[in-house]
Amino acid sequence: MSAAFRIEALSASHNRAVFDCGVDALDRYFKEQAAQDVRRRIATCFAAVEIATGTIAGYYTLAATGVALDSLAPVLAKKLPRYPVVPSALIGRLAITSTAQRQGLGAALLADAIARIIASDIGIFAILVDAKNEQAKTFYKHHGFEALPEHPMRLCLPAATAMKFIK
Numbered sequence: 001m002s003a004a005f006r007i008e009a010l011s012a013s014h015n016r017a018v019f020d021c022g023v024d025a026l027d028r029y030f031k032e033q034a035a036q037d038v039r040r041r042i043a044t045c046f047a048a049v050e051i052a053t054g055t056i057a058g059y060y061t062l063a064a065t066g067v068a069l070d071s072l073a074p075v076l077a078k079k080l081p082r083y084p085v086v087p088s089a090l091i092g093r094l095a096i097t098s099t100a101q102r103q104g105l106g107a108a109l110l111a112d113a114i115a116r117i118i119a120s121d122i123g124i125f126a127i128l129v130d131a132k133n134e135q136a137k138t139f140y141k142h143h144g145f146e147a148l149p150e151h152p153m154r155l156c157l158p159a160a161t162a163m164k165f166i167k
């Protein structure tokens, strides 16, 4: 990402009204729901703001979640204690406005999300994402995420592996 953007927590000063990433559900969530979820501590939300114009070029959300031990790939599950649920972080939504796509901003927001997850003082084994479509799935697989064996659109990256991505 160029220095043209800064990433900051979503606040009332951001203009969310014109955000358009081409996926209606992600646009609507950002315009109508994100601020409320932040207020209720359901999720945190971070926005990439173009410094020159103040325009929001992308956003992502973070929340705590858990993943069933038996839904992980056996190669991961076998290394873990037999607790039924594995502590995880969810990047619930990630979207870049149409005019800023394919310029590295999605990767920059993903790295920022991973850095925040790893910097938190909570035990988190896995980072999970829900891909909204095949394009998004390709993007996440490109960054090392793998689909859960029985949930093809939910992808997982062990936090320990993610640390290498942000270095």
Ligand SMILES: CC(C)(COP(=O)(O)OP(=O)(O)OC[C@H]1O[C@@H](n2cnc3c(N)ncnc32)[C@H](O)[C@@H]1OP(=O)(O)O)[C@@H](O)C(=O)NCCC(=O)NCCS
Binding pocket: 021, 022, 023, 026, 093, 094, 095, 096, 097, 100, 101, 102, 103, 104, 105, 106, 107, 108, 130, 131, 132, 133, 135, 136, 138, 139, 142
């Ligand atoms: C998917 C999305 C977040 C990717 O962000 P982006 O800024 O366009 O992607 P980037 O430019 O950061 O791409 C990073 C890498 O992923 C690859 N990539 C991005 N989109 C890709 C796609 N559709 N297919 C294949 N590779 C892709 C790029 O080639 C790039 O590779 P490189 O690091 O080797 O150069 C963005 O396009 C988007 O918001 N799309 C619409 C909404 C959406 O589907 N969001 C996902 C919700 S789950």
